[in-house]
Every structure is written in C-alpha cells, then in structure tokens.
Amino acid sequence: MTDASIDASSQAPLVGIVMGSRSDWETMQHAAAKLEALGVPHEVQVVSAHRTPDLLFDYAAKAKARGLRAIIAGAGGAAHLPGMLAAKTAVPVLGVPVQSKALNGMDSLLSIVQMPAGIPVATFAIGNAGAANAALFAAALLAHEQPAIGQALEDFRTRQTDDVLANGDPRK
Numbered sequence: 001m002t003d004a005s006i007d008a009s010s011q012a013p014l015v016g017i018v019m020g021s022r023s024d025w026e027t028m029q030h031a032a033a034k035l036e037a038l039g040v041p042h043e044v045q046v047v048s049a050h051r052t053p054d055l056l057f058d059y060a061a062k063a064k065a066r067g068l069r070a071i072i073a074g075a076g077g078a079a080h081l082p083g084m085l086a087a088k089t090a091v092p093v094l095g096v097p098v099q100s101k102a103l104n105g106m107d108s109l110l111s112i113v114q115m116p117a118g119i120p121v122a123t124f125a126i127g128n129a130g131a132a133n134a135a136l137f138a139a140a141l142l143a144h145e146q147p148a149i150g151q152a153l154e155d156f157r158t159r160q161t162d163d164v165l166a167n168g169d170p171r172k
C-alpha cells in the first residue's frame, strides 16, 4: 500500500509515463516507483517519436480527454518525444533525458530542453534523478486537487529530511 493508503492501480491514470524505447525503462522505472509510492494513478507505455509517430500523435490527441493531468516523457539521443508531445497537447509534459551511451545524455538533455518559445517542456536532470524528480513534480502538480497525493508528498519530504538528520555522521 502507498503512503496515502490508496490503491493507485485501480483508478483511471492521472499521469502518463511514456518512453521512446523499452531500453528506457531502466531509467523510467524510477518515475513509476515514485508515483506508485505516492499513490498517483498512472500508466506506462512505449511511444517512439521516430518508430511510432502515429501512436505519438494519437496519444497526445487523446491525453486530455482521457483525464491525464501530466505526461512524463523519457527519451535518449535525438530525444524528440517530449517536445513533439508538447506540440500536440496542452497537457503539461515533463521531459526526462535518458543517459545515452554515445554522449552520456548531453544529446538527450539538449534535445529536450531547447524548445522554441511557445511550446514548453519542463526538463529534468539526466537519468534516474530526473525520472524520480519528474514524478515528484507531477505529484506536486496534482497536490491541490488530490489532497491524498499532497499529503503523501509532504510525508515523503518529511521522512527524507528526518532520514538525513538521523544519519548525519557519514562514518556510521
């Protein structure tokens, strides 16, 4: 059970986690784990900007009507998925640059962050931290309208702080 003692899996998804390839799951699982822990109903799907462009357009076109309040989109290399989703939907897109083998994710980061004015993508850190933080940010977006999620987020932050304070001596 989650922090908020609600079963997120039985509810319609509020957050979509999409990624350009199954190979991105190693990174994007950290977003899913955080949403799960906070009780945020979510879905996970591979949607490739380059290999399945029609699926990308369809996903973006239906996102708002399906009730999605945020889309976390992870991609690596020529990472066009977050930007193209943002081009096709007004649902907030949170971009996660996956760490690529060739350029360590700098290609992913720059592909995602350098959007033209008018089509915003909220861009997070390269890799696991970015995936986790995108999920925490999505929860924060939902906190006002979903008090249980807001409470779960506050509880997580409190536990995180308490844990650091209780383990301040790195030799122990």
Ligand code: RP5
Residues within 6 Å of the ligand: 019, 020, 021, 022, 023, 024, 048, 050, 074, 075, 076, 077, 078, 098
């Ligand atoms: C991108 O290309 C994906 O997001 C992935 O990060 C990268 C490599 O994909 P695979 O060749 O592993 O499927 O589209």
